[in-house]
Amino acid sequence: MAPAPAIRVRPARRGDLDAVFAIDARVTGVPKRDYWLALYRRYGGGRDPGRQFLVATADERVIGFVIGEVRDWEFGSPPCGWVFGIDVDPQARLAGVGTRLLQAICDGFRRAGVDRVRTMLARDNHLVLSFFRSQGMMAGPFIPLEMDLSR
Amino acid sequence: MKLQKNTRLALFSVLEFASDPTRHIAAGEIAQRYGVSSHHLAKVLSELARAGVVESVRGVGGGYRFAANARRLTLMDVVSLFEDLGGEPSRREEGDDTPVGRALAAVLSEIDEIAKATFSTITLATMLRLIERQRAEASRAAPARPGAARAARRAP
Numbered sequence: 001m002a003p004a005p006a007i008r009v010r011p012a013r014r015g016d017l018d019a020v021f022a023i024d025a026r027v028t029g030v031p032k033r034d035y036w037l038a039l040y041r042r043y044g045g046g047r048d049p050g051r052q053f054l055v056a057t058a059d060e061r062v063i064g065f066v067i068g069e070v071r072d073w074e075f076g077s078p079p080c081g082w083v084f085g086i087d088v089d090p091q092a093r094l095a096g097v098g099t100r101l102l103q104a105i106c107d108g109f110r111r112a113g114v115d116r117v118r119t120m121l122a123r124d125n126h127l128v129l130s131f132f133r134s135q136g137m138m139a140g141p142f143i144p145l146e147m148d149l150s151r
Numbered sequence: 152m153k154l155q156k157n158t159r160l161a162l163f164s165v166l167e168f169a170s171d172p173t174r175h176i177a178a179g180e181i182a183q184r185y186g187v188s189s190h191h192l193a194k195v196l197s198e199l200a201r202a203g204v205v206e207s208v209r210g211v212g213g214g215y216r217f218a219a220n221a222r223r224l225t226l227m228d229v230v231s232l233f234e235d236l237g238g239e240p241s242r243r244e245e246g247d248d249t250p251v252g253r254a255l256a257a258v259l260s261e262i263d264e265i266a267k268a269t270f271s272t273i274t275l276a277t278m279l280r281l282i283e284r285q286r287a288e289a290s291r292a293a294p295a296r297p298g299a300a301r302a303a304r305r306a307p
Contacts (some may be wrong), residue, residue, distance in 0.1 A: 123268035130225075130272045136280070139269070 005058040007097055009104040011046030012053040012065065019062035020055065027087050043067055049112040052105050056088070056097045064088035066101040068119075070112050077142070081109030081117040086128070098131055120144055152266055158233040160187060160195045165229050166282065168205055168217035169275045177214035195233075202232050219275075226278065227270035236267060 012020065017040055025031040043053035050070035055062045068083040083105060088097045106117055118140055121128055154162075164181050168174075178196055182189040196215055199205045206218040230236055246252040 123264060126268075126272050129268065130274060130277070133272050134274065134277045134280075136284075 004095065007063075007095070007100055008057050009054055009100050010057070012040065012044050012055045014040065014044070016055050016062050016065075020065050023062070023065065023087050023089050024085075026090065039067060043069065049108060052108045054101060054104050054108075056101050058092065062089075063092035064097045064101055066105045068105050068109070068117075070109060070114055075142070078116075079114050081106065081112070081114050083117060083119040099135065102132075102135055118142075152262075154230065155234050157195050157198075158230050160185065160192060161199060161229050161233055162226065164192070164196060164215075165199065165204055165217070165224075165275065166278060168215060169219075169221045169224075170279055170282075172217040172221070175208040175214040175216045180214070198232055199229075204229065204232075221275040221279065224275050225271050226273045226275075227267065230270055236263070236270065 017036055021031065021033050021036050024036065040053065043051045046052070052069065053067045054065065056064040064087060065085070066083060067085040068081055070079050071077075071082045072079045083102070086098060086101060088101075109117055117137075119132060119137070121132075123129070163185055167176060167181055167184075178192050179189050182192045196205060196207075200207055200215065204217075204219045204224065205215040207213070207215055227236070244252075247256065
């Protein structure tokens, strides 16, 4: 059996976006090309340590991505890293890709001077919640709230 | 929130077994560690065995050993064998149909949903890492005391 290709994590490039769209559309079932183009313009390129858009590759093929930023003083919270998107190609899962992506973005947050990382996702998203918990994340001191504006 | 005694006992036992899946542990050893009767624990272990979480090992040195996948089995899988967490109330209570009763039910349901999401997303493997972290923090905080390290190692 051929050895598994090495996984590399690096800042996303414009040419990676088609693969990122495809992974996101396959996982969420909702294609959103314009959204990802806008995110790339804001977070891509790896120029700002406070904004990170990273991809994981194996044999130069994009197999996962993570995106996040440093957020300052939201409701009095000292600056902290926020991960607001992470996904791995379903065919590349269970190989530590998500762990490598999260470690890389956390390293970036440390370089940006923060010592805490947060995220928020649907409570029925057990797959990704279990992943974050397996990495040591616990419930934080903030509670997400929402309101139906149509009523 | 509080878990029923059998549920807590099941979680303690399962984590003991999962911490070393190759080891058979006698029911009496766990009963002694957590200060419960062997008779009581036997019922809990029998339920866990029926669910395929542990399996009994006969003969000298017998007992039970872990039979599940620690990276897949969640706390909710174990809890739900012993209690119905946040299930529909079995009987109606006075005031349930009033606006106050319905508003209170909405708040309690919110709490239940969060509890269920928490239990459903913590696997035994994650829990064992949390325990390891607790142990490391305890040993950093406590000055070295003869026998303390040995006692800490015995619990999962």
